[in-house]
Amino acid sequence: MADATDQAFYDRADAHIELSNEQLKTFDNLGQVSASMMFGTTRFNAWALARNFKSGEHMAAEREAMLKYYCDQYRMMLEDNLDDHINHFAQYMQVK
Structure with missing residues (x-):
């Protein structure tokens, strides 16, 4: 990323x-x-x-696609940040 x-x-x-x-x-x-x-x-x-929409109905029709995109993006970013904290735990959490 x-x-x-x-x-x-x-x-x-x-x-x-x-x-x-x-x-x-x-x-x-x-x-x-x-x-x-x-x-x-x-x-x-x-x-x-x-x-991005002209009506609530149009937005409702795209609801699942929007949820999928944002949930996928959140998961990807959370995975990246979890891995970063796992790999640098002692540094980030100031473990001696």
């Missing part, structure tokens, strides 16, 4: 991660901050997708 993606992609992602990290400073519940970030992402993606 890294080779085909420009630096601005990662900069935008890092800005979202930084917001979540800031929230953790005042709300010490990692699971809930993570869930809020995921909800915000899905809400934004639904809005962004809706902009």
Whole structure:
């Protein structure tokens, strides 16, 4: 993924991660901050997708294709990041 993606992609992602990290400073519940970030992402993606349609009916007709695409993309990105954390666990988690 890294080779085909420009630096601005990662900069935008890092800005979202930084917001979540800031929230953790005042709300010490990692699971809930993570869930809020995921909800915000899905809400934004639904809005962004809706902009491509002229009607709810047309959007409904494409619902399964949109779900498949986004679920496949999420899984691919999560797999990449899980593998990265597995391979660099000691570094990322500051294990001595």
